[in-house]
Amino acid sequence: MKAQALLLSCLATGMSMNVTAQDKKQPNIIFILADDLGYGDLSYLNEQGKIKTPHLDKMASEGVVFGDAHSSSAVSTPTRYGVLTGRYNWRSTLKNGVLHWYDTPLIPSGRTTMASMLRNQGYNTACIGKWHLGFNFPTKDGQKPVDKPDEYNLDFTKEITGGPCDVGFDYFFGVDAPNYPPYCFIENRHTVGLPDTYYPVSQDMDSRAGRGLQGWEMKEILPAIEKKAVEYIDRSAESGKPFFLYFPLTSPHTPIVPTDEFADRSKLNEYADFVMQSDAVVGSILEALEKNKIADNTIVVFTSDNGCSPRADFELLAQKGHDPSYIFRGMKSDLFEGGHHIPCIVRWPAQAKPRRVDQTICLTDFMATFAALSGYRLADNEAEDSYNILPLLTASETGKTIREATVHHSIDGSFAIRQGKWKLLLSSYSGGWSEPRKAVVGAPEYQLYDLEKDPEEKHNLYKSNREVAQRLHDLLCRYVKEGRSTPGLQQKNDGPYPWKQLSWMNN
Known part of the structure; x- marks a missing residue:
């Protein structure tokens, strides 16, 4: 504990210290990213909320609650890019929207990510859950993937590259997106089984047409990644080496498919049931940490990639007294607060005392924060939009404004x-x-x-x-x-140019 306290003191005062992540005092890090969860969906944050989230409420009571936290984008893929690179999504080649099924990787192989940085500092790294940042899917003819009833060129006997295992993660288990083909799990660089059954578009599931495993059940995705995450924590605890688990949930995003255990649990609608199941998944993660006696020195971040989707049925929930956006205007996709003002809780019993912080932060900030924590010195072309919020977590500089804008x-x-x-x-x-x-x-x-x-x-x-x-x-x-919003040398943005509403700028 003393060694860790000294490290934090050095980071806060700018002193140098030769500490590596091999030191067992380094904290484990678990980053849980919910999908389409609104700020108002946590009962701890919404005094008028009708969805019960006991596990997240307990986590909030024991951790630091950021009341003015924002995703870098109001939609999925861009926010995930920002979390893992510490760079605003619009600096990438994706200027609007999200990646589609079978799209190629958004993160270039040469860019430093949260995972590659922490692995460099001695951490084991894993991504379990929804990726949605693109893969290089193998094809028989070397052309772009085609997945139609009468035309198909994918070859899943070969490696899938460009995914988590090529940007710093030692291990991956999950899906591209739950409503995108291929409808199967991917483990590291291979599908688990060969997807050879064609599934048509399903409006109910909000799913796209394409191949998957025969008998694929959407409602089994979340329980499967929950089980894998707990198993990973168990193995990591035994190894004694610090670990980083990036755990992007597939819920409560569409397909909204709560398991039988949670069906009608909320007495509101299926979306609310799925939120409650997501809360229970967080409970499983926290329980695994306690069981393995590593909770005290494990940083657990819980947040969402953007605001709540209209698929939650705002009108029906409003009739029952619940607003997923809390008091905020708008929803997922919007510039209004409801699109990007998201729940964000950080629990770290060893160093972060329970309290609420109302400074504005962005999810891109966790890259610089974990860099400072692990002793990694960021280069000018890394994490260009990431501010170190470690002083806010440890209450070492509560009065200082961290972000310029x-x-x-x-x-x-x-x-x-x-x-x-x-x-x-x-x-x-x-x-x-x-x-x-x-x-x-x-x-x-x-x-x-x-x-x-x-x-x-x-x-x-x-x-x-x-x-x-x-x-x-x-x-x-x-x-x-x-090309950056933090101090440092000027950097280049990725093309194509121009950006929407900034077409008058000379790039």
């Missing part, structure tokens, strides 16, 4: 920027699904909100605060042009 991004590539109480949307609408363009015809080009007074984003102050809007606008331009 935070950039938000929607499904269609629209931008917003937040600094302090001010948030500027470079769009006349949400940039997502909740409010179509036609609903705001005639609205000004930009929207500006004072989130201290107006967290619901009801009152657009753009016309009366043009100077604030201009300042935020110019700061965003600087972040784009410099």
Whole structure:
């Protein structure tokens, strides 16, 4: 404990210390990323919430609750890119939307990731769950994958490359996305079994057409990755070596398929049942840590990739008194808070005392945080948008503002920027699904909100605060042009250019 406290002290004061991750005092790290879970879906965070989440409530009571945490994007793939690289998603080649089934990898093999960084520092690394960052799927003719009823060129007897095991993870078990083919598990670089049964589009499951294993059951995906994660913790505890487990859940994203044990548990709808099952999965992880007597020095992060999806049925839940977005406007895909203001809890009994932190943070920040924790010195071309929030976890600098500003991004590539109480949307609408363009015809080009007074984003102050809007606008331009939002040498963004709403910029 003393060695670890000394390490944290050195990191906070800028002193150097020769400590490696081989030291058993280094904390284990588990990063749990829920899929499409709204801020208001945790009963700990929503005083009016109707979904019971006892395991997450307990974790929150024992950990640090970040009340103003944000995903880097309002949709899946981009946020996952940001978490694992510490870089804003819009700097990648993906300027809007998400990757589709059989798409190629978004993370280049040469880019440092959270996993490769921690492995370099002596950690065992594993990814168990939903990947959704692309693979190089093998084909018989060397052409792009084709998976149609009468045309098929995939060859799953060969290795699947470009996935977790090629960007720093020692082990992978999971799926590309639960509603994407191939409908089977992938372990390391191979499918578990050969997917040879064609499944048509299913509206109920929100699934795409393609091959899978015969008899594939969507509701068995979450229990399977839960079991694998617990087994991994058991093995890691025996080894005594520090480990990093990235555990991206497939829930409560579509297909919304709670198991029989959780069916109708919430008395609300299937989405709420699936949230409760997700809560129970977190409970299993925490129980495994306690059983193996490694809970005290294991950092567990729980968060979500974006806000709640409309597939949860907001209207029905509202009739029963529940709002997945809490008090926030919008939902998954939006620039409004409901799209990216997400739950974020960090439990680390050895060093982080229970409390709430209301500084703005972004999920990209965990890259620099874990770098500082493990003694890794980030290069200028690594984690360009990641701030070290370790002082907020350990309460060593609670009064200091860590982030200069935070950039938000929607499904269609629209931008917003937040600094302090001010948030500027470079769009006349949400940039997502909740409010179509036609609903705001005639609205000004930009929207500006004072989130201290107006967290619901009801009152657009753009016309009366043009100077604030201009300042935020110019700061965003600087972040784009410099290829980073943290101090360091200027970096290049990935093409193609231009970005939506930034077409006037000279890149």
